[in-house]
Amino acid sequence: MSKKMNGASSLVAALESAGVDVMFGIPGGAILPAYDPIFDSKIRHILVRHEQGAGHAATGYAQVTGRVGVCIATSGPGATNLVTPLADAAMDSVPLVAITGQVPSAAIGTDAFQEADIRGITMPFTKHNYLITDPAEIPRAIAEAFYIASSGRPGPVLVDIAKDALQKDTVFDWPTSVSLPGYHPQAKPESSAIRDAAALITQSSKPVFYVGGGVIKANAARELMQLAELLGAPVVTTLMARGAFPDSHDLHLGMPGMHGTVAAVTALQKSDLLITLGARFDDRVTGKLSTFAVNAKVIHADIDPAEIGKNRYADVPIVGDLKQTIAALIPELKAALAKNKPDLTEWWRQMASLRSTYPLGYNKPEDGSLSPQFVIERLGKISGPDAIFAAGVGQHQMWAAQFVSYEKPRTWLNSGGLGTMGYAVPAAMGAKVGAPDTTVWAIDGDGCFQMTNQELTTCALNNIPIKVAIINNESLGMVRQWQTLFYEGRYSNTSLDSKRVPNFPMLAEAMGCIGLSCERPEDVDATIEKAMAINNQPVVVDFRVHRDAMVWPMVAAGTSNDEIMIARDLAPDWDSQEL
Amino acid sequence: MATHTLAVLVENSPGVLARVAGLFSRRAYNIDSLAVGPTENPNISRMTIVLNVEGHALEQVIRQLDKLVNVIQIAEVIPDESVQAELLLVKVSATTRNRFDVDAVVEKYDAKVVDSDASSVTIEATGEAAKIADLLSDLEQFGIRELVQSGLIALERGGTSLSDRTLSTQGIPIADGGVQADYQN
Numbered sequence: 001m002s003k004k005m006n007g008a009s010s011l012v013a014a015l016e017s018a019g020v021d022v023m024f025g026i027p028g029g030a031i032l033p034a035y036d037p038i039f040d041s042k043i044r045h046i047l048v049r050h051e052q053g054a055g056h057a058a059t060g061y062a063q064v065t066g067r068v069g070v071c072i073a074t075s076g077p078g079a080t081n082l083v084t085p086l087a088d089a090a091m092d093s094v095p096l097v098a099i100t101g102q103v104p105s106a107a108i109g110t111d112a113f114q115e116a117d118i119r120g121i122t123m124p125f126t127k128h129n130y131l132i133t134d135p136a137e138i139p140r141a142i143a144e145a146f147y148i149a150s151s152g153r154p155g156p157v158l159v160d161i162a163k164d165a166l167q168k169d170t171v172f173d174w175p176t177s178v179s180l181p182g183y184h185p186q187a188k189p190e191s192s193a194i195r196d197a198a199a200l201i202t203q204s205s206k207p208v209f210y211v212g213g214g215v216i217k218a219n220a221a222r223e224l225m226q227l228a229e230l231l232g233a234p235v236v237t238t239l240m241a242r243g244a245f246p247d248s249h250d251l252h253l254g255m256p257g258m259h260g261t262v263a264a265v266t267a268l269q270k271s272d273l274l275i276t277l278g279a280r281f282d283d284r285v286t287g288k289l290s291t292f293a294v295n296a297k298v299i300h301a302d303i304d305p306a307e308i309g310k311n312r313y314a315d316v317p318i319v320g321d322l323k324q325t326i327a328a329l330i331p332e333l334k335a336a337l338a339k340n341k342p343d344l345t346e347w348w349r350q351m352a353s354l355r356s357t358y359p360l361g362y363n364k365p366e367d368g369s370l371s372p373q374f375v376i377e378r379l380g381k382i383s384g385p386d387a388i389f390a391a392g393v394g395q396h397q398m399w400a401a402q403f404v405s406y407e408k409p410r411t412w413l414n415s416g417g418l419g420t421m422g423y424a425v426p427a428a429m430g431a432k433v434g435a436p437d438t439t440v441w442a443i444d445g446d447g448c449f450q451m452t453n454q455e456l457t458t459c460a461l462n463n464i465p466i467k468v469a470i471i472n473n474e475s476l477g478m479v480r481q482w483q484t485l486f487y488e489g490r491y492s493n494t495s496l497d498s499k500r501v502p503n504f505p506m507l508a509e510a511m512g513c514i515g516l517s518c519e520r521p522e523d524v525d526a527t528i529e530k531a532m533a534i535n536n537q538p539v540v541v542d543f544r545v546h547r548d549a550m551v552w553p554m555v556a557a558g559t560s561n562d563e564i565m566i567a568r569d570l571a572p573d574w575d576s577q578e579l
Numbered sequence: 580m581a582t583h584t585l586a587v588l589v590e591n592s593p594g595v596l597a598r599v600a601g602l603f604s605r606r607a608y609n610i611d612s613l614a615v616g617p618t619e620n621p622n623i624s625r626m627t628i629v630l631n632v633e634g635h636a637l638e639q640v641i642r643q644l645d646k647l648v649n650v651i652q653i654a655e656v657i658p659d660e661s662v663q664a665e666l667l668l669v670k671v672s673a674t675t676r677n678r679f680d681v682d683a684v685v686e687k688y689d690a691k692v693v694d695s696d697a698s699s700v701t702i703e704a705t706g707e708a709a710k711i712a713d714l715l716s717d718l719e720q721f722g723i724r725e726l727v728q729s730g731l732i733a734l735e736r737g738g739t740s741l742s743d744r745t746l747s748t749q750g751i752p753i754a755d756g757g758v759q760a761d762y763q764n
Contacts, residue, residue, distance in 0.1 A: 123598055124605050128648040131593070148648060182590060182651040306642035309635070 002173040007135030008033040008166040011099070012041050014142035017174040020070050022046065022061065022433055023099075024054035028074025029114060031101030033166035046433065046462055049454040051078050053426040055085020057455070059094045060390060060430030063413045066219065068149050069430065072099040076114030079160070083121060084420060086156045090125035091417025092240060093217060095154035097145045098126075105133040105162040119160050127155030128183075133162045135170035144178045152185025153304040154217055185303060189320030189328060196316045197275075197299045198332040202340045204273035204297070206347045207233040210256070213240030213416070214278015214302060218322035221245065221409045224277065227326050230333060232344060234351050236264040238279055240416040243406035253355060257285040258555050259398040262358035262564060262572050265553070267351055268293050269561045276300045278322050281311035282417070291560035301325045350577065358553075358572055360402050365546040370519055372471045372545040373399050379441060379469055380404030382528045387411065387439040388431050392424040392448030395477035398551045400443040422451030428466045429459050439467065439532065446472040446498035453507070459538040460512025467531050468508075468540040473547045474499045481550045485568070499544055508540035519544035580631050582611065584663070584733050587626040587644060588652040588741055591617070595649045599626065602647065608632060608640050612665075612730030620742060623651065627732045654741055656733040664705050666729040668693070669715065672722035673700040681721055688714040699724060 005013065011034050015023070022044040027035040038045050048054045051073040058069030069089075073082050079100040089096045103112040119131045128148050130141045138161065145157040201207060209231075215224050221244050228235050228251050235245050236256045245252055254261035256268050268274065268285075274296045279285070286292040289311060300307075300314035301322060308317040318325055362373040376399045380389075385407035391397040391414040406412050413431060415423040428442035449470050459466055471477075480494040498504070505515025514537050518527040524543075531539040553566045565571055589595045596615060603610050611629040618625045632640060641653050656663070673681045673695070681700050685692055690704035704714055708731065715723070735741070 119594060120597065123594070123601050127646075180648060183648045304646070306639065306646055308642075310639060 002171050004169065005172050006033070006166065007138055007161070007168055007170050009037045010135060010138045010170050010172040011142065011161065011166065012037040012043070013172045014139045014174065015043060015070065016041060017139075018068075018142055018146045020068075023070035023072055024048050024057040024061075024430065025072030025099075026051055026054065026074070026078060028078045028101065030075035030103055030163045031072065031078070031099070031166075032074070033163065034072070034099070034101065034161075045072075046458065046464075048426070048458050050452070051081030052084055052422070053429070053452055053455040053458065055082045055096070055098065056088070056420075056423050056426035056452070057430030057433070058096050058098075059085060059089050059092075060413055060427030061434040062094050062096060062430075063427070064388060064410050064431040065434040066410070067434075068095045068097055068146055070097050070099070074101045074114065075103055075118070075163075076116045078114075079118035080116050080121065082118075082158075084418075086122055086158065087125040088415050088418040088420045088423065089156040090127070092415065093154050093213065094156065095149040096156035097142075097149050098156060098158045100158065100160045101166070102131065102160045102162045104164040106164070108133075108162065118158065122158050125156070126158050129158040129160065131160045131162070133165050135165045135168045138165065138170070139172060139174050140178070143175050144180060147178050148180070148183065152183075153302075186305070186319050187303070187321040187324060189301070189318045189325045191328070193316060193318040194325070194328045194332050197301075197318060197329060198336040200273060200297060200299060200316055201231060201275065201333055202336045202342055205342050205344065206270060206272040207231065207275055207342075207344070208267045208271040208273070209233055209235040210268060210274045210276045210279050211235060211237045211241045211244050212277065212279025213238065213244075214322050215241055215244040216409045218278065218303070219409070220277075220323040220326050223323055223326035223330065227330055227333070230330060230337070233275070234267050234348070236260070236267060238282075238285055238416075239401055239414065241279070242401055242412040243409045246407045247405040248407060253351060254360065255401055257282075258287070258557070259402065259551050259553060260285075260555075261355070261360055262553055262566060263351055263354040265555065265561050265564050266354055268296075270350070271296045274298045276302075276314075277326065278302060280307045286311065287555045287561040287563075288559055291562060353577060354572075357577070358566055362549065362552075364521070365549070367546075368521070370521055370524070370543060370545045372396065372473060372543070372549050373403050374521060375469065375471060375524055375543045375545060376400050376443060377403040378524050378528055379443065382525065382532065383439050383441060385411070387441060388413065388428075388435060390414065390424045390428040390431055390440070390442050392442075392444045393419045393421045394445045394448065394479075395473070395481060395549070395551050396443055396445045396448075396471040398478075399471070421445075421448045424448055425452050425466075425468060426455045428468070429455050429464050432459075432464045432466045442466060442468040444468055444470050445477060446470055446474060446496055446504075447476045449504070450496075450498070450502075453511070456508065456511040456513050456538055456540065464538070465535055466538050468538070470504055470540065470542050472498055472504065472542050472544050473549065475547060478551070484548075484550070485556070504540060504542035508538075513538040513540050515540050515542070517542040517544065580633055582629060582631055583637050584656040584658070584661075584731065585626075585628045585630070585641070585644075586654050586656050586733060586741055587628060587650060588618070589624050589626060590649040590651060591622050591624045592649055595624070598647050598649060599628075599644065602643055606639075606643060608636070614730030614732050616732075618742065623742065625741075627656070627730060629731050652741055654735075656735060661733045661735045663707050663731055663733040665708055665711050665731050667704045667711050667714070667726065668701060668728075669704075669718060669726040670699050670701045670724045671718050672698060672724060674698060677721060681718075684714070684717045687717070690714060
């Protein structure tokens, strides 16, 4: 299908051909030609209030649907405002395509008005990027961008298009294939690696499934369930993998890492075999790397060969798509277990003891004020297992990872790798667009909320009725926690006074949302139920919580997982545990 | 730490040098030298990268480089199995009194004089790093005024070529339903 049109129409035709149904963006000078055909396109364009919102919304949409999220911005500041969400998407392997306008090709390099070298700026944290100055290249670049973003290890791709390339006449010709001589993601795992993995598993008496976000990206939760039940070994799900395995399942020990459960952290630490599936040995999981799981052999399955051996040596590396990898491992392991089934009784006795002795918990404030963990726990319970939660970054994020029970993949969204404050509101907006019939909560901090709440206006005007729970402890809570623990309580610049200013319910109302407030434990359920009943408008609830609550357990940064603390100055009683 | 030489075939596209250089800088890998130029195929450039890393880190460098979409092929070049050369241009002080001595050094290293005037001689030499280093040390006595050196370039011995292994590139078909529909599962 070749058709004469200008570059802008060619861009929109290419996006339609790529299957895009929604994009988030803001027009401006250099991208303006593209907005003319967007006006007539069947693609839904959601006009956001800040380009960062467009990027995170595209991420939320992608995380919930598994499709490529699309955002669009103009040159210069429009493009640089996308930098944070692109870096965020790169760290969390989110398939994103960002389209930016660029100054006319003759002006590139002259420091023209609103010129920024966005291709140069985004090289380190895009999977690939393009600068297009010839309109004939637009369809090919878009086809390649979607292919690269969504295949292999997903990631963001930026296509920067000079204004004159959008204006010039060209012929639209959607390619039937893409030719990328340097790009060959390996989906099918080596069968020898699968055999080696199965053999190693049968020799292990303390195996653990160390499950990362890759399981969710690969839509491999069902396969993981089969594999885990086949072996009957403990499962831990990282921050990015919450929901990949049901929290209610008996094999699940919870989240490992800096704020993981004692059982999950210790399971990794004392294991003799880490069956690593789509995880990357991040420092927040391993603690001090040289002391991490020192007696464990490692099976490491990942679609990205560069992750294997990056932080931890892999005894059995498996490069491939996790769905295929796990599916191949199941029959191989079944056969191997028929000959030699390891006895995990003693291992489970230890883990079950840790799980029951050190469950996640919190103390309610003695003054009767609201406990943030309680609020989050009730949000999870009342909203049910189908609800989607997007968190910002900080204490509320960790509590949302700990105290909401996740039963299904793609119900938990957060900024795990980059740790982007302000992620929650726009990500929830994108998630709601991708899953309009599902309850979507942003669990946000009062600090995070003040970074990106302008997108509530977008939500109100575009019929995107998200719900926002502000866990308002009037502080940059996680930083304050570190100041409490490591800086002698010297609270330098962490007090936000957000119980005084701004008035969050009024702010919400000003943006066309319903604003609610809650500060007594006995009102929590009724307030959440009230918010749940509002489905034609965004709702913001200001939960005014106790200021000094801390996230526990905790492995302090740079220390060993062996140093896990269950409360301030309180380590687990290891002597009573036979490990 | 050991010195390794990588031969990297890349698409001859804008920005590819910046991508490779940026990767090295971002991941804190140190480059000793980098030489880049065209190959027998006009669509492909070849980089020769010399770097100082441990074995484990080398594997990471190769895998990270391989993630760059414009990087087509990477191979480690083993010194014993390859021909390696650097190019040197060096300007030394030379007068009529010591010109013979300079010429003797030039001859000893199979170098050549490419320019001269009353007070200086410019010498061009090619060869392996050790030879270039020896030449420079022999020239020091005359006074080195200026020098410029290329990075190392290297080619495997024998009849095979890196590009033989890579360039049968087939297009990856994309379905009518659009890329979106095709690659999510």
